[in-house]
């Protein structure tokens with residue numbers, strides 16, 4: 001697999017996250033006010049509330065502070081305070097219905113598009129609250145891209161246009177510039193060699209695994225900082241799954257990746273940190289190796305040893 005083009009990094013560093021002192025102050029206040037609740041919730045999350053700006057010396061690219069989410073009157077997330085360390089892979093695991101997808105969709109403001117979808121608390125991208133009054137959700141989603149469980153290429157478009165369309169929506173013009181970025185994105189998604197001679201064929205002519213890598217290329221083309229992946233390999237065969245996992249390992253050199261997976265072996269293989277959730281609550285966040293070998297919470301242990309879920 002080819003390594004990532006260096007130009008991407010220079011573009012990324014040229015667009016720093018806006019630092020706003022008012023949101024930073026708000027974050028501190030919120031963390032303080034939730035201290036009592038977190039003391040009840042457990043020592044692990046209390047430690048997180050104070051340490052989540054850095055994890056093992058790494059800055060958090062994204063973090064949540066007392067994040068709650070509802071569908072109508074039903075609360076699906078009950079106050080999640082969590083860091084996502086920069087340029088690392090964080091896996092989110094937990095039984096079906098525990099809120100993994102809801103959490104992921106809150107991170108890029110897609111939850112509010114669900115019927116009755118409502119959110120409270122904070123999601124901080126750098127120091128900026130993505131739910132702040134001045135934030136344009138469409139612009140924000142450029143920085144926090146998403147790949148879904150089922151590959152969803154634009155069905156009427158060619159392979160090339162699937163990626164180019166994402167660029168044009170962000171205002172990019174100029175045939176040569178667009179073509180160059182499409183190639184870069186397809187290379188980053190480890191798909192270029194397989195499609196370079198058929199770029200103008202319909203995207204639906206690709207295999208499922210290739211379509212999923214095309215969707216990853218489409219998400220990467222606009223140069224997000226964070227890549228959210230909701231069970232990106234669950235509809236794929238083992239070979240395509242291997243491709244996607246290998247790709248995730250490559251991409252973390254440049255991106256912060258948050259991946260939901262039901263496959264615990266996959267979480268153990270690809271992630272640096274793992275989050276275990278249960279019934280809309282955060283049970284444990286830990287380095288993956290620790291969570292899978294010496295978890296702190298008996299519920300994590302019960303889950304990873306297959307005693308429930």
Ligand SMILES: Nc1ncnc2c1ncn2[C@@H]1O[C@H](COP(=O)(O)OP(=O)(O)OP(=O)(O)O)[C@@H](O)[C@H]1O
Pocket residue numbers: 071076094095096097098099100101102103114115
């Ligand atoms: N659109 C919706 N309307 C109402 N409730 C919803 C909606 N989507 C999810 N929920 C509920 O919110 C809770 C969390 O669901 P979510 O989809 O986040 O779980 P999950 O951990 O991703 O599950 P799975 O592993 O099955 O994908 C569940 O109780 C679910 O029934």
Ligand SMILES: [Mg+2]
Pocket residue numbers: 100101102
């Ligand atoms: Mg889900």
